[in-house]
Amino acid sequence: MTDYLAELNEAQRQAVENIEGPMxxxxxxxxxxxxxxxxxxxxxxxLGIDSFNILALTFTNKAAxxxxxxxxxxxxxxxxxxxxxxxxxxxxxxxxxxxAKIGYPPNFTIYDTEDSKSLIKTILKELNLTTDxxxxxxxxxxxxxxxNNFITxxxxxxxxxxxxxxxxxxxxxxxxxxxxxxxxxFTAGAMDFDDLLLxxxxxxxxxxxxxxxxxxxxxxxxxxxxxxxxxxxxxIIKKLAAANRNICVVGDDAQSIYxxxxxxxxxxxxxxxxxxxxxxxxxxxxxxxxxxxVDAASSVIKKNKNQLEKNIWxxxxxxxxxxxxxxxxxxxxxxxxxxxxxxEKMKEKLNNRDFAILYRTNSQSRAFEEAxxxxxxDYIIIGxxxxxxxxxxxxxxxYFRLTINPKDEEAFKRAINYPARGIGDxxxxxxxxxxxxxxxxxxxxxxxxxxxxQFDSRVKRAVSDWANMIYRFHLSMEDRNAYxxxxxxxKSSGLLKHLNEDKTIEGIxxxxxxxxxxxxxxxxxxxxxxxxxxLGIFIQEIALLTDADKKDGGDDKVxxxxxxxxxxxxxxYVYIVGLEENLFPSQMSLHSxxxxxxxxxxxxxxxxxxxxxxFLTYAITRFRWGQMVNGEASRFIxxxxxxxxxxxxxxxxxxxxxNFPYVSPxxxxxxxxxxxxxxxxxxxxxxxxxxxxxxxxVEHNRFGRGKVLQIEGxxxxxxxxxFFQEIGQKQILLKYAKxxxxx
DNA sequence: TCCGGTTCCGTTTTT
DNA sequence: CGGAACCGGA
Numbered sequence: 001m002t003d004y005l006a007e008l009n010e011a012q013r014q015a016v017e018n019i020e021g022p023m024x025x026x027x028x029x030x031x032x033x034x035x036x037x038x039x040x041x042x043x044x045x046x047l048g049i050d051s052f053n054i055l056a057l058t059f060t061n062k063a064a065x066x067x068x069x070x071x072x073x074x075x076x077x078x079x080x081x082x083x084x085x086x087x088x089x090x091x092x093x094x095x096x097x098x099x100a101k102i103g104y105p106p107n108f109t110i111y112d113t114e115d116s117k118s119l120i121k122t123i124l125k126e127l128n129l130t131t132d133x134x135x136x137x138x139x140x141x142x143x144x145x146x147x148n149n150f151i152t153x154x155x156x157x158x159x160x161x162x163x164x165x166x167x168x169x170x171x172x173x174x175x176x177x178x179x180x181x182x183x184x185x186f187t188a189g190a191m192d193f194d195d196l197l198l199x200x201x202x203x204x205x206x207x208x209x210x211x212x213x214x215x216x217x218x219x220x221x222x223x224x225x226x227x228x229x230x231x232x233x234x235x236i237i238k239k240l241a242a243a244n245r246n247i248c249v250v251g252d253d254a255q256s257i258y259x260x261x262x263x264x265x266x267x268x269x270x271x272x273x274x275x276x277x278x279x280x281x282x283x284x285x286x287x288x289x290x291x292x293x294v295d296a297a298s299s300v301i302k303k304n305k306n307q308l309e310k311n312i313w314x315x316x317x318x319x320x321x322x323x324x325x326x327x328x329x330x331x332x333x334x335x336x337x338x339x340x341x342x343x344e345k346m347k348e349k350l351n352n353r354d355f356a357i358l359y360r361t362n363s364q365s366r367a368f369e370e371a372x373x374x375x376x377x378d379y380i381i382i383g384x385x386x387x388x389x390x391x392x393x394x395x396x397x398x399y400f401r402l403t404i405n406p407k408d409e410e411a412f413k414r415a416i417n418y419p420a421r422g423i424g425d426x427x428x429x430x431x432x433x434x435x436x437x438x439x440x441x442x443x444x445x446x447x448x449x450x451x452x453x454q455f456d457s458r459v460k461r462a463v464s465d466w467a468n469m470i471y472r473f474h475l476s477m478e479d480r481n482a483y484x485x486x487x488x489x490x491k492s493s494g495l496l497k498h499l500n501e502d503k504t505i506e507g508i509x510x511x512x513x514x515x516x517x518x519x520x521x522x523x524x525x526x527x528x529x530x531x532x533x534x535l536g537i538f539i540q541e542i543a544l545l546t547d548a549d550k551k552d553g554g555d556d557k558v559x560x561x562x563x564x565x566x567x568x569x570x571x572x573y574v575y576i577v578g579l580e581e582n583l584f585p586s587q588m589s590l591h592s593x594x595x596x597x598x599x600x601x602x603x604x605x606x607x608x609x610x611x612x613x614x615f616l617t618y619a620i621t622r623f624r625w626g627q628m629v630n631g632e633a634s635r636f637i638x639x640x641x642x643x644x645x646x647x648x649x650x651x652x653x654x655x656x657x658x659n660f661p662y663v664s665p666x667x668x669x670x671x672x673x674x675x676x677x678x679x680x681x682x683x684x685x686x687x688x689x690x691x692x693x694x695x696x697x698v699e700h701n702r703f704g705r706g707k708v709l710q711i712e713g714x715x716x717x718x719x720x721x722x723f724f725q726e727i728g729q730k731q732i733l734l735k736y737a738k739x740x741x742x743x
Numbered sequence: 744t745c746c747g748g749t750t751c752c753g754t755t756t757t758t
Numbered sequence: 759c760g761g762a763a764c765c766g767g768a
Contacts (some may be wrong), residue, residue, distance in 0.1 A: 088758050361755055424744045564756050588755055
């Protein structure tokens with residue numbers, strides 16, 4: 001018996017010791033899930049299982065890194081070979097090895113969201129479509145949805161239901177854009193985030209030898225945060241686990257907060273159907289939070305209908321009640337939080353790093369920054385624009401990417417005329433046309449620009465100078481270490497000089513950022529633990545990094561971040577701010593009861609990050625979109641059982657409920673949600689609501705029951721403002737409405 | 744081709 | 759408000 005088992009409670013120990021066969025661990029917030037996973041892997045290794053045969057999929061790279069660290073403490077260097085990382089990073093690793101089988105170069109580029117949108121914009125231009133009707137983010141969302149449901153462009157275009165949806169939404173060409181997008185990614189040797197999953201699935205589907213290879217390799221599979229996996233991830237795991245069936249998934253359905261990204265809560269709810277011999281363990285004891293916090297959080301989450309049964313409890317002391325603060329403005333909210341942190345720090349002898357401020361949207365950080373600065377409290381903001389997304393960094397990376405994979409179209413467009421060298425949009429367009437005619441990449445045309453008569457000699461000169469420079473980099477790529485090459489590029493391209501010429505404050509900041517990138521590469525090149533020091537390796541590593549991964553816990557700073565980013569973290573003191581109706585829960589995301597439940601789970605996640613004390617704040621006026629807007633307390637405050645609250649003002653809930661539950665005081669803008677696939681229910685009549693009148697009760701197939709408040713417009717534009725009991729007020733375009741009149 | 748000024752528009756979460 | 763897109767002059 002090894003001593004680490006003694007550190008576990010009964011449920012955890014069983015989950016650790018039971019290594020064979022499929023298994024699901026339902027782990028409540030703060031129940032020692034990470035500890036259980038860590039020890040389980042360590043246990044496998046100590047039992048003599050080769051770490052080479054273990055695959056552990058985590059949600060963030062940071063979680064993987066931390067876990068690896070902790071495992072090595074228990075199991076020593078034997079655990080070194082465990083494949084541990086995010087779905088995206090593990091699959092990109094597999095894909096680079098197997099690239100040839102699916103027709104990709106091993107040095108393929110990974111397009112981030114910005115690259116994808118930019119490619120969509122180019123395609124729109126070429127197809128003479130406007131970005132008004134086809135909003136790139138919307139189109140990308142559609143494409144992503146299709147990919148994640150394993151729908152190919154051909155299937156997309158031939159599916160009458162999808163086509164009808166697109167036509168109804170006034171966007172019949174999405175299928176066309178989709179096919180072009182896929183084609184272009186392929187010629188550019190690029191994969192977007194979804195491709196990393198999709199191509200892995202295709203690889204395993206079409207190449208049984210590859211599947212077999214990885215099935216044999218990964219004899220033991222562990223998946224963390226299983227509640228946030230999507231359909232495609234689910235399918236891949238299922239395939240990989242099919243041979244050995246040693247799969248262990250860990251998750252908490254109450255903390256599923258990524259449905260907007262395609263996460264499918266059914267994966268965890270239905271896991272048992274795939275594996276009848278499944279063993280289920282429940283970790284229900286919370287070690288993290290005070291009794292008050294645990295019970296308050298439970299009182300909120302139990303309002304959700306969709307969940308696995310569990311009973312979270314703690315033996316920790318009850319602790320303080322949850323303090324609610326009503327501020328008159330967003331600035332007052334900021335200063336309250338800052339002063340409160342200051343006071344608690346003094347009173348309880350705490351450090352800055354013991355505090356976290358959590359909000360729904362990144363843009364809310366401003367007021368808190370200012371207030372904390374005034375009191376000289378150090379803080380760090382996680383998220384927002386990540387370091388690698390900044391313009392100057394992406395410009396620099398474009399040169400790196402192009403050198404590694406010259407076919408990369410997005411990198412090409414960024415780098416060719418930055419810094420300005422007399423190659424304008426007209427020239428790039430001409431290159432693109434030539435490339436399209438010959439089915440070549442932009443790079444191939446640019447490199448052979450002398451062969452094309454349509455360019456004048458000045459342009460030819462500029463383009464070929466540039467292309468030769470890139471080619472020179474490309475040739476020396478293998479021989480030089482990453483730093484030498486990167487520095488050479490930064491210098492020869494004129495980028496360093498260009499940035500140094502800008503003496504504005506922002507310009508100096510940009511210059512410093514590029515320096516930081518270069519020193520990051522230097523560090524990479526000098527790191528003795530890394531064997532291959534090519535720039536290509538560096539680029540691969542950072543392509544999937546996010547701000548959360550970069551964060552170092554060393555500094556003594558107050559942490560500010562969105563609740564999504566707080567997943568998996570914990571702090572003694574947590575301030576959940578901006579708790580106003582329409583902000584949290586966000587009015588942008590309330591399209592159905594499921595959406596409200598997800599927002600509620602988000603609130604649950606926020607509450608359960610805290611060990612000691614929770615503060616909830618809201619502001620009744622807030623500066624947003626250039627103007628003051630009124631706000632009122634979020635329904636979530638009212639949903640906490642009041643015995644856990646220290647609430648100076650009586651809840652306003654009853655007043656609000658007099659008419660309907662969940663009234664929003666102001667008219668809600670019609671939601672421009674991405675078109676969701678609507679399942680037709682024969683009981684609901686589509687469009688035939690011509691006799692609709694004010695005051696009528698209706699039932700919508702997605703939004704449930706409601707009452708008509710107002711009807712406006714006529715013909716195809718006829719709209720009704722309806723108050724839905726579940727989600728509040730909403731405008732419905734009657735032409736596409738799928739609802740029936742109840743009275 | 745480039746740069747600066749102006750207008751317009753959207754407002755969520757992220758690998 | 760702040761960023762993107764657009765337009766017009768150099």
